Amino acid sequence: MAFNFNWSPLIADTDRVRDMLTTALNKSPKPPIIVDDILVNELNLGSTPPELDILEIGDLAEDRFRGIFKMSYTGDAYLTLKTRVQANPLNTYLSTKPSFASPQPLAASSSLTIPLQITLSDIRLSGFVILVFSKQKGITLVFRNDPLESLKVSSTFDAIPFVRDYLQKTIENQLRVLFMEDLPAIIHKLSLRLFSSEYQVTDLVQPRKSQADLRAHTDPFASLASLDDDGMPLDGNLETPGETYASFSQKNLLRLAALSESQRTLSLFTPRVRDAVYRAWSNASERKDPASGTNTPTHRTTTLSRIQSSLGRHGTGSSATSGSSDAGSHATRPTLPSIASSASLQSLGSSRPHRQRKRKNRVVDLRKKAVQNDNGEVASVASSFEDSESTGGSHSKALSASGTQLTSNVPSNEREGELVTPPRSPKKVGFHAGSKDQQVYAETVRPGSSRRPVTPHQLSSQALEDDDPTPRASMIIADHDDEKKPQRRNLPRMKTLPAKSKSVDLPRTRSDANVPKLGVPFGEGSSGGILEQAWMMKMAHEIANRVAEEKSRGGVWGQASSDDGNGVEAPPAYVS
Amino acid sequence: MLEFMDYVQSAFYAASRWNVDNSYASLTTSNNLLDFRTPHGVRLHVSSLSSPNFATSYTLGSKGVVDGSFSFLFSSLGLQVASKSNDLPLGHLVRGYRHLQELQKPEEGWQWEIWHRGKRIDTRDTLLYGRFYLPTSTLEALYLRRISPTRLFRLNTVLDSSLPSGGTALSQLQNDYGKYSTEYLFSTDAALFGFRGLYNFGYDPRYPEHQPSTRPPSHPWDHQSGRLSVGGELYFSPVNKSGGLSTGLRFTTLPVHTGFPYTMTLTVNPLMGSLNSSYAVKAGRNLALCSRFDFNVYSYESDVSVGLELWKRDLDTAWARSMLRREWQTKVAPVVDDNGFISSDFVERQDDAQGVLKARLGIDGKATVLWETRVKELLVGVGAGFNLRKKDQVLGNVGLEISYSS
Numbered sequence: 001m002a003f004n005f006n007w008s009p010l011i012a013d014t015d016r017v018r019d020m021l022t023t024a025l026n027k028s029p030k031p032p033i034i035v036d037d038i039l040v041n042e043l044n045l046g047s048t049p050p051e052l053d054i055l056e057i058g059d060l061a062e063d064r065f066r067g068i069f070k071m072s073y074t075g076d077a078y079l080t081l082k083t084r085v086q087a088n089p090l091n092t093y094l095s096t097k098p099s100f101a102s103p104q105p106l107a108a109s110s111s112l113t114i115p116l117q118i119t120l121s122d123i124r125l126s127g128f129v130i131l132v133f134s135k136q137k138g139i140t141l142v143f144r145n146d147p148l149e150s151l152k153v154s155s156t157f158d159a160i161p162f163v164r165d166y167l168q169k170t171i172e173n174q175l176r177v178l179f180m181e182d183l184p185a186i187i188h189k190l191s192l193r194l195f196s197s198e199y200q201v202t203d204l205v206q207p208r209k210s211q212a213d214l215r216a217h218t219d220p221f222a223s224l225a226s227l228d229d230d231g232m233p234l235d236g237n238l239e240t241p242g243e244t245y246a247s248f249s250q251k252n253l254l255r256l257a258a259l260s261e262s263q264r265t266l267s268l269f270t271p272r273v274r275d276a277v278y279r280a281w282s283n284a285s286e287r288k289d290p291a292s293g294t295n296t297p298t299h300r301t302t303t304l305s306r307i308q309s310s311l312g313r314h315g316t317g318s319s320a321t322s323g324s325s326d327a328g329s330h331a332t333r334p335t336l337p338s339i340a341s342s343a344s345l346q347s348l349g350s351s352r353p354h355r356q357r358k359r360k361n362r363v364v365d366l367r368k369k370a371v372q373n374d375n376g377e378v379a380s381v382a383s384s385f386e387d388s389e390s391t392g393g394s395h396s397k398a399l400s401a402s403g404t405q406l407t408s409n410v411p412s413n414e415r416e417g418e419l420v421t422p423p424r425s426p427k428k429v430g431f432h433a434g435s436k437d438q439q440v441y442a443e444t445v446r447p448g449s450s451r452r453p454v455t456p457h458q459l460s461s462q463a464l465e466d467d468d469p470t471p472r473a474s475m476i477i478a479d480h481d482d483e484k485k486p487q488r489r490n491l492p493r494m495k496t497l498p499a500k501s502k503s504v505d506l507p508r509t510r511s512d513a514n515v516p517k518l519g520v521p522f523g524e525g526s527s528g529g530i531l532e533q534a535w536m537m538k539m540a541h542e543i544a545n546r547v548a549e550e551k552s553r554g555g556v557w558g559q560a561s562s563d564d565g566n567g568v569e570a571p572p573a574y575v576s
Numbered sequence: 577m578l579e580f581m582d583y584v585q586s587a588f589y590a591a592s593r594w595n596v597d598n599s600y601a602s603l604t605t606s607n608n609l610l611d612f613r614t615p616h617g618v619r620l621h622v623s624s625l626s627s628p629n630f631a632t633s634y635t636l637g638s639k640g641v642v643d644g645s646f647s648f649l650f651s652s653l654g655l656q657v658a659s660k661s662n663d664l665p666l667g668h669l670v671r672g673y674r675h676l677q678e679l680q681k682p683e684e685g686w687q688w689e690i691w692h693r694g695k696r697i698d699t700r701d702t703l704l705y706g707r708f709y710l711p712t713s714t715l716e717a718l719y720l721r722r723i724s725p726t727r728l729f730r731l732n733t734v735l736d737s738s739l740p741s742g743g744t745a746l747s748q749l750q751n752d753y754g755k756y757s758t759e760y761l762f763s764t765d766a767a768l769f770g771f772r773g774l775y776n777f778g779y780d781p782r783y784p785e786h787q788p789s790t791r792p793p794s795h796p797w798d799h800q801s802g803r804l805s806v807g808g809e810l811y812f813s814p815v816n817k818s819g820g821l822s823t824g825l826r827f828t829t830l831p832v833h834t835g836f837p838y839t840m841t842l843t844v845n846p847l848m849g850s851l852n853s854s855y856a857v858k859a860g861r862n863l864a865l866c867s868r869f870d871f872n873v874y875s876y877e878s879d880v881s882v883g884l885e886l887w888k889r890d891l892d893t894a895w896a897r898s899m900l901r902r903e904w905q906t907k908v909a910p911v912v913d914d915n916g917f918i919s920s921d922f923v924e925r926q927d928d929a930q931g932v933l934k935a936r937l938g939i940d941g942k943a944t945v946l947w948e949t950r951v952k953e954l955l956v957g958v959g960a961g962f963n964l965r966k967k968d969q970v971l972g973n974v975g976l977e978i979s980y981s982s
């Protein structure tokens with residue numbers, strides 16, 4: 001990968017830079033020897049560009065960039081300043097001293113201001129530069145250390161060694177301040193102007209130049225280059241070593257965009273970037289789920305499995321026939337290892353199309369392919385999309401076909417096998433299938449409505465609110481999160497399973513679910529209308545009866561109670 | 577207006593018979609009409625000379641932020657000066673046109689000796705002064721000692737954490753032989769050495785018998801009634817390898833002069849090429865005028881400023897006071913001792929002064945106005961700065977200063 005920094009357009013725009021430098025130089029408190037405003041008389045950036053070594057690229061996209069460079073500059077830039085200085089050293093010396101202990105000379109400290117022209121040349125810079133570019137926020141450039149190595153100050157007073165040394169010292173100090181504080185502000189302002197209003201202009205100028213350059217220098221690749229500018233990622237073009245004539249803002253960004261695009265889609269193709277190490281590869285597991293997944297695996301699994309089962313009861317209300325199967329599918333869940341369940345929950349949470357999640361996916365995709373090929377489970381499948389589809393299919397198949405096998409470890413084993421591989425992506429990609437996803441989304445709302453009688457608008461807003469990937473402290477919303485996730489996972493299976501016999505572990509989950517199931521409707525039903533309150537009372541009686549029944553009878557009660565409850569409660573509009 | 581502590585210090589100088597005016601540093605004191613200090617913000621002084629040897633002063637000021645200071649002064653020499661603000665002569669507090677007195681013959685060393693039972697028991701007069709500024713935690717200290725009748729040692733120190741090396745000190749050794757005076761300085765900051773000297777032509781007070789004449793001159797332009805002084809200063813800092821120098825010339829009329837008093841000064845800085853000439857005249861009892869012209873031969877920078885001082889007197893009783901016989905005037909300045917030493921600070925007993933207006937105008941459009949008066953028990957000063965060049969912001973800083981002392 002190569003960046004082409006175009007040095008010459010920077011030189012052209014020195015007028016504005018000069019103005020900004022002037023304001024920046026006069027902003028900070030000046031040393032007492034300088035008695036007038038500092039005017040930047042001449043500014044020439046020279047013909048030698050600074051050398052930049054890319055140390056690290058933290059973020060890359062079409063509209064943003066973050067990287068650390070090592071910069072060294074030994075160019076021929078020069079800067080001429082005009083100001084007026086105090087030529088009497090006694091005056092400057094005394095002006096900084098408290099008057100009480102000053103000798104208070106009569107006339108020896110009389111001022112003599114002299115116009116001074118200072119030329120700064122032979123600027124040697126070396127330092128680490130942190131460059132952050134964002135289309136909205138402009139360019140932020142920060143020097144990590146003091147970049148000024150040496151500098152030659154030539155002025156009107158070169159003949160007087162004291163004044164020369166003083167000027168050299170003072171100007172070096174001022175320049176250090178300039179580089180560390182003022183220059184970032186200047187560059188930021190310039191970039192804001194560039195990208196906000198006049199971005200179009202530069203955009204028009206820059207590509208033309210780059211095109212011309214491309215045509216002139218690499219004729220054989222001219223057609224490829226044009227394709228590249230269109231945003232089509234072409235492997236040959238990317239691999240060719242000699243095409244670094246485009247400007248940084250156009251071609252390379254397009255190339256980088258192509259890279260990120262390719263990882264965003266499900267295509268297997270990834271343009272190769274030479275000499276680059278993805279940070280994501282090195283610590284992908286940490287970056288995978290920075291938002292919600294950090295503390296879940298140990299803490300959430302137990303609660304989630306519990307809520308899952310309770311929700312499963314409500315969820316069956318949508319289709320009364322599949323109620324038992326739903327319960328069955330839930331029953332399998334607690335048997336799974338905790339890692340598997342938590343992983344599936346997280347993947348479900350991230351299943352909706354978000355940009356942040358996608359970035360994560362991009363990383364996981366790369367790994368997942370390899371791992372799954374190693375597993376050989378679905379090795380023949382070409383794309384990751386199909387891959388995950390097939391795994392999802394095998395799930396449902398296995399679940400539907402072997403009704404009673406659920407209790408045995410066969411399906412869970414199979415699932416474990418998948419989930420050892422980075423667990424989120426296959427399931428998530430599987431949910432990208434449009435119709436299924438919509439279906440799922442329609443039904444995810446229901447558990448909320450069963451729990452809390454609110455309008456669908458609010459529910460949808462809550463559901464949307466859950467899109468926020470950041471972890472939140474509020475328990476209710478977290479509950480919603482948890483509810484939805486298992487629900488989603490269950491629903492596809494619900495359709496495929498017509499009926500299922502209860503297993504041995506079902507009572508255990510039911511007993512787990514008793515507390516939330518009872519507590520939640522009572523607590524929140526009071527907020528509804530009279531009808532709902534009445535219904536709630538009825539429900540409470542029902543549930544109490546069912547609990548009593550269940551305790552006496554065993555495993556069968558779950559279907560009946562869920563049938564009753566959801567038959568009343570389920571809004572028909574959401575039935576798929 | 578002088579701050580109370582400066583007033584007490586000048587009283588110490590006068591009481592210890594030290595002529596402040598016979599120094600190159602005070603060559604251009606006629607510029608008091610031009611370079612007066614105006615208050616900035618609101619400032620309140622409460623001072624007291626609780627005993628002849630001890631004085632305290634508290635200052636509270638506000639210019640955006642509240643700041644203040646408290647200061648203490650100890651003098652081994654009893655200072656019998658008026659200290660109550662209602663009977664403090666305004667003329668002693670306001671530095672205006674300085675009408676220089678005839679040079680005095682310095683005392684001999686033996687005159688200070690006090691023998692008691694075969695031992696010398698005389699001590700040297702010492703003044704100690706400290707001032708502490710509160711928000712900035714700056715400490716100012718002053719040590720004055722009259723080493724001998726012709727010698728004064730002065731040590732100024734400022735302790736401030738913001739200063740490099742935490743503080744700075746300036747020591748001065750001043751010699752005043754009447755005919756000429758020398759001054760040696762050393763500042764710890766950048767190791768600055770300094771020397772000042774002043775030589776008075778004409779009458780030598782050490783040999784009164786050679787005095788040419790004390791008779792009134794035959795015509796007002798007789799230069800025999802004036803005094804010509806020439807002086808110079810030289811500074812050098814071996815650390816900075818820099819220095820500075822200036823020379824000066826002054827002609828001033830003495831009290832024997834029958835015309836209106838005037839002072840002319842010329843200072844030259846040959847290194848920097850600057851010339852300052854000033855002409856101050858006391859046009860009447862209530863009016864003094866001063867003009868100054870600055871010019872730099874290298875940069876052609878120039879400035880002209882004019883100033884005036886206008887006294888308001890109690891006209892109702894002025895005629896009665898003028899009728900009083902001298903012995904009957906109750907408020908005789910006590911600093912005029914038996915030998916007839918008169919400090920120019922205390923020479924004008926303008927008891928009937930009600931207020932003084934000072935104004936200054938420069939060619940750069942900057943004008944300053946200061947009105948100082950006595951309101952019942954308080955001394956009040958109101959000052960304002962103007963910039964006539966800036967149309968949008970004519971009025972600069974405005975200040976009010978209220979002093980009370982007991």
